[in-house]
Amino acid sequence: MRVKRRHIIYVQGYDPRGLAQYYRMFRSELRKFAALYGLTCKVGRPAADDARAASWTIDTQGPDWQTRTRYDFLRWEDLIKADLEWPIWRTVTQALGIYIRLIFNGVLTRFRKAHWRFAAFISYPEFVLTMEALLSLGAATLFAAGLRFAGLPLLITLPAAAALFIALLGTLLKLLESRTYTLYLMSDTIFTWQYAHRQRPDWDQRIEQFARDLVATVRSSDADEIVVVGHSSGSFLGLEILMRALELDPEIGRRGPRLMLLTIGGNLPIVGFLPVSDGFRARLKRLAAEPSIHWVDCQSRKDVMNFYPFDPIAGHGIDVGAARRNPKIVNVRFRDIIAPENYNAFRRHFFRVHFQFVMANEQPNAYDFFMMVCGPLTLCDRFAHPATALAIATGDPATRDQAWSELEEPPIGVA
Template sequence: MRVQHRHVIYVQGYDPRGLAQYYRMFRTELRKFGRLYNLATTVSRPKGPPDGESASWTIETAGDGWQTRTDYDFLRWEDLIQRDLAWPIWKTLAYAIAIYWRLVFSGTMGRFWSAHWRFATFISYPHILLLNEAIWSAGVAWAFGFGLQWLGIHGFLVGASALAVFVAVLGTLLKTTENLSYLLYLMSDTIFTWQFSHGQRPDWDARIDRFARHLVTVAQTSDAQEIVLVGHSSGSFLGSEILASALKLDPELGRHGPRMVLLTLGGNMPIVGFHRAATGFRDNLRRLAIEPSIDWIDCQSRKDVMNFFPFDPVAGHGIDAGKAKRNPTIVPVRFREIIRPEHYERFRWKFFRVHFQFVMANERPHAYDFYMIVCGPVPLKERVNQPAAALAMASTEPQTRENAWQKLDLGPNSALNDKPEPVIRRLG
């Protein structure tokens, strides 16, 4: 069972740039992928239904001794995200600050710190930055008020003027530094995840249901050998919700047609699952943990402060799936091994750039390669189980490739059709 046709359904995270930016990145990174492995690649233009909730394109990839076609669906949320970001600044700040302190006093922030202190620091960062900007703005306002008093103006006018200056300076700082700080964006993200975990986003829930029906339709009609549902960043918990909803619509989802794999990259599931109100979300995680017809691969990186590492998305939520647990398979990824040293040093402290490396092209051949997962001939589960053999498939030497296929043993009785116990696998 060498994959000749794969269907990928990509669930983006909380990113307002959406389709246009992602497709440009995908096309650029695909060319880099082709050059790295000396492959021929072509990608079609994106097409989408009239509702604009998704877009699709096709990738053709050919290497020595193999060729694949990938149907790629991009599920869109940017209209909902842009609507969130259009809130007035004062409303975003007030709501996000209130949520942050509720996280602190409810103990949820403490759970974040215990699970992954780097993520807890990252989620606190915009509030620390806001405090710093507020202090500078207050200093300017105080100096302005002092100047009024020196001119002989006293009383209510001084206080009102100083307050107006404070608001004006703080607002200006927030707007002019947003492209560097992402403060307002991160606070909007905090608001969204709070609302989502507490069942206060019916617009997102309705779209998840529509995407679940799309997944069911693909599984029932596609002639692909493998369907990979990819969730990056916040797309990890959105993707798991889509798959869980699809299983409710069709409990036989992974038992007919293509093999079904959930691939979560740089996941941050606790920002939903750690809330006490998110009982339905944790129930869905348990369902995925024990579902025998679904493979779930969860890739994490220590270097990425925007994901939880090391973290079991099931046990880490206090879910006891018992002996029936078979998912997820946790795969640690070291970006230092897939990026040339001189480039790695340039972006290692750029947190968003590091976070997106999960879905960008490698600069060095490695068993973890997003574009080889999308376009290569080896099924994802086998790529994880036999990383060295999967990497050897990119070789230009026919005997090396043949030896790799023999090791992978991709036949009707192969390990691909077995369901191993969940493990932590290190690629490379």
């Protein structure tokens, strides 16, 4: 089937930048995508009915196809910015407490076994905090020694040194935040822990509303396919929205457009591995065997912020036997997407690597976020026939005709 209309529902991760910056990035990357494949793309301005979501349209024309995409951007930035306004002491103490609990309840060990790079990444803020605390402690110790040398008593020296230590540590954390992202990553950890423990009713209420919106969208849409896209922490948030919609309407995947879940750069275990997350694992189990919804999970070894290689079902200790339908796991090689002359610089920046999942390719590849958003193939066809999908995107007219005919031929034994 050639997709003429598509509806994307994009669920961002724990990112405070929000709509304005995301839209600018999207528009810029769309231009790169169009140039790479020689396509014509026209993107509309975002329209926002309220603070919860915004949408825009993209019209894309290729040599023998044309699609219109509605792109919904679900918003959390108001909730995230409120978290980032916490006092530094509150963020640091809560994050440290959670990290210690992750060690003692065995979750950090499970992270390490599933993907040691992610375990190292989630430990990174505590490592930076330790280094900055040691520097502050060294300065405070020298200051205390100077006070003692001047003849001041311990009753004055110790409180003064302690005050200096706290002031220096807070200053270092704040001054270096634009380089280290320590406080931001700690806030992300705190949010995930609180969300899993049902301590974030603000997020739960918004997920409930997004789920109701999804049900209404499926019932009224004329799209050929509807794709819920979850990037980073949006992977588990998107899954939660979709499964809540399925609870509201068990027939949601059996009527109207084909309904898809696409998780990219996902980190489901940061919720799923917690002992308290029985409900989340139950939803994973249901989705694994749900025949009416198709789920594709894209992972990359180079991205330290996702789990690779990881089976989102078996990795959580879930076994549905022969009933399993989901997900289709796709390995994304960024080396094949980024131009060779840029790859060494690219690989050194973990946030840049993580966001490549939603940015334009520098080289044509079967994995191409904007082809999934704007291209003529369904998500299922794209990953079931990656070579054919690439031939349609880059081949000459004869190659494209052959590729289309291969896709449009019915399976053997089907009239």
